[in-house]
Amino acid sequence: MASLTVSLDERSYPIHIASGLLSDTDLLNRYIRGKRVCIISNDIVAPLYLNQLKQSLGGFELDQIIIADGEANKNLNSFETIMAHMLANGHGRDSTIVALGGGVIGDLSGFAAACYQRGIDFIQVPTTLLSQVDSSVGGKTAVNHPLGKNMIGAFYQPKAVFIDLDTLLTLPDREFAAGMAEVIKYGVLADGEFFQWLIDNRKAIADKDRKTLATMIEHCCSIKADIVARDEKESGVRAHLNLGHTFGHAIEAEQGYGNWLHGEAVAAGMVMAAALAANMQLITSDDVERIRELLLAFALPVTGPSGMSVDGYIRHMRRDKKNMDGNIRLILPTKIGQCEIFDNIEHRQLAQVIESLTARS
Incomplete structure (x- = not known):
C-alpha cells in the first residue's frame, strides 16, 4: 500500500x-x-x-x-x-x-x-x-x-x-478516459517528465495494468497534495490546478451537466488553453500538438462541442471563480510542465481560439 x-x-x-x-x-x-x-x-x-x-x-x-x-x-x-x-x-x-x-x-x-x-x-x-x-x-x-x-x-x-x-x-471506458484528462493535466501544469512517462506508458495505462495505475495515481495525488499544502484556499498556486477548466466549465454549463463528462470538457479546454498560449508565444506549436496527441491517445475530445458560440463560452467564463475585478483569468501553459495565471486576455484572442477549436456539424 x-x-x-x-x-x-x-x-x-x-x-x-x-x-x-x-x-x-x-x-x-x-x-x-x-x-x-x-x-x-x-x-x-x-x-x-x-x-x-x-x-x-x-x-x-x-x-x-x-x-x-x-x-x-x-x-x-x-x-x-x-x-x-x-x-x-x-x-x-x-x-x-x-x-x-x-x-x-x-x-x-x-x-x-x-x-x-x-x-x-x-x-x-x-x-x-x-x-x-x-x-x-x-x-x-x-x-x-x-x-x-x-x-x-x-x-x-x-x-x-x-x-x-x-x-x-x-469503471466504463468513457469514464476512465475522462479521468485521464485530469491525469494529463498534472503533467502539463507541473511535471514534464511525468507527461513523457504517460506517453511512454500509455498502453499499460489503457490496459489498466495495476502496478502502472498505482504509480500514476500516487504521483498525481502527490502533486496535488503538495499544491494544496502550499495554498489550501486557492489564493495563488492552487489555481494552476484549474488548467483547462475555465473553458471546460463553460462547455459543461452550456451543454447541460452530464452531456459532456467533466474530463471530456477539461480535455477540450486544455487544448484551447494551449492553443491560446501558443498564439501568445508562450509555448511552441509542437507542445500544443504533443498535448493534443496524448489526449487523442485516450480517445478524449480536442475540440469543443459543435455549434457552441463564442458568446456561449464568454458568458460562462465571466462567472468563473478565479476572475478578479471582472476580468477573465486563465491558467495557460508556458511549457509542458509549467503554467502561469494570466489576466486581461483580449476578447479577440479568446474568440480566435474558440472558433478554431469548435467542432463543425
Missing part, C-alpha cells in the same frame, strides 16, 4: 492507495470517531460496492443515502435530500459521512458534511479515476447551479482518502 499525507497542520490527513482497501476493516475504522456512519453513494456504484463497505464498517450504526447517478444530480435538490435524511434519522455532530462514488458523490457529500450542524467528519472513498486523482483530494466541495459549475460550496477537508484500485475494474 502506498500512503501519503496532505499536510495542513491540524487538518492534515492521509491518502491510502492499494487494491482491496474496501475490505480493510482496521484501516477504515481507524478514522471514524463516533458510533454512527452515513454512507452516501449513487445508484450505479452502490450495487457494486456498498455491501462490501458496509461489511467493513460492521461495528458502527450504519445508514445510507443513494443519489441518482450523474453530474446533473450534483445540485441543491440532492443536497436537501441529504440534509433532510440526516435530520430525520437523528444524526449528530459525532456522525461521519462516507462518500462512496465518483466526483459528484464526493463533492456533494463533502459539502453536506461541511454544512450539517456546522461541520461533521467525512471520509472519501473515490471509485472513479477522475475522483481518485483529483476531486477527492484537497477539500473542494460544492454543488452546481444552472448559472455556473461548483459555484455553491466550501473548502472542507476529509479525514482520510481511501483509493481502492479494484474499483477501476468496473
Whole structure:
C-alpha cells in the first residue's frame, strides 16, 4: 500500500492507495470517531460496492443515502435530500459521512458534511479515476447551479482518502478516459517528465495494468497534495490546478451537466488553453500538438462541442471563480510542465481560439 499525507497542520490527513482497501476493516475504522456512519453513494456504484463497505464498517450504526447517478444530480435538490435524511434519522455532530462514488458523490457529500450542524467528519472513498486523482483530494466541495459549475460550496477537508484500485475494474471506458484528462493535466501544469512517462506508458495505462495505475495515481495525488499544502484556499498556486477548466466549465454549463463528462470538457479546454498560449508565444506549436496527441491517445475530445458560440463560452467564463475585478483569468501553459495565471486576455484572442477549436456539424 502506498500512503501519503496532505499536510495542513491540524487538518492534515492521509491518502491510502492499494487494491482491496474496501475490505480493510482496521484501516477504515481507524478514522471514524463516533458510533454512527452515513454512507452516501449513487445508484450505479452502490450495487457494486456498498455491501462490501458496509461489511467493513460492521461495528458502527450504519445508514445510507443513494443519489441518482450523474453530474446533473450534483445540485441543491440532492443536497436537501441529504440534509433532510440526516435530520430525520437523528444524526449528530459525532456522525461521519462516507462518500462512496465518483466526483459528484464526493463533492456533494463533502459539502453536506461541511454544512450539517456546522461541520461533521467525512471520509472519501473515490471509485472513479477522475475522483481518485483529483476531486477527492484537497477539500473542494460544492454543488452546481444552472448559472455556473461548483459555484455553491466550501473548502472542507476529509479525514482520510481511501483509493481502492479494484474499483477501476468496473469503471466504463468513457469514464476512465475522462479521468485521464485530469491525469494529463498534472503533467502539463507541473511535471514534464511525468507527461513523457504517460506517453511512454500509455498502453499499460489503457490496459489498466495495476502496478502502472498505482504509480500514476500516487504521483498525481502527490502533486496535488503538495499544491494544496502550499495554498489550501486557492489564493495563488492552487489555481494552476484549474488548467483547462475555465473553458471546460463553460462547455459543461452550456451543454447541460452530464452531456459532456467533466474530463471530456477539461480535455477540450486544455487544448484551447494551449492553443491560446501558443498564439501568445508562450509555448511552441509542437507542445500544443504533443498535448493534443496524448489526449487523442485516450480517445478524449480536442475540440469543443459543435455549434457552441463564442458568446456561449464568454458568458460562462465571466462567472468563473478565479476572475478578479471582472476580468477573465486563465491558467495557460508556458511549457509542458509549467503554467502561469494570466489576466486581461483580449476578447479577440479568446474568440480566435474558440472558433478554431469548435467542432463543425
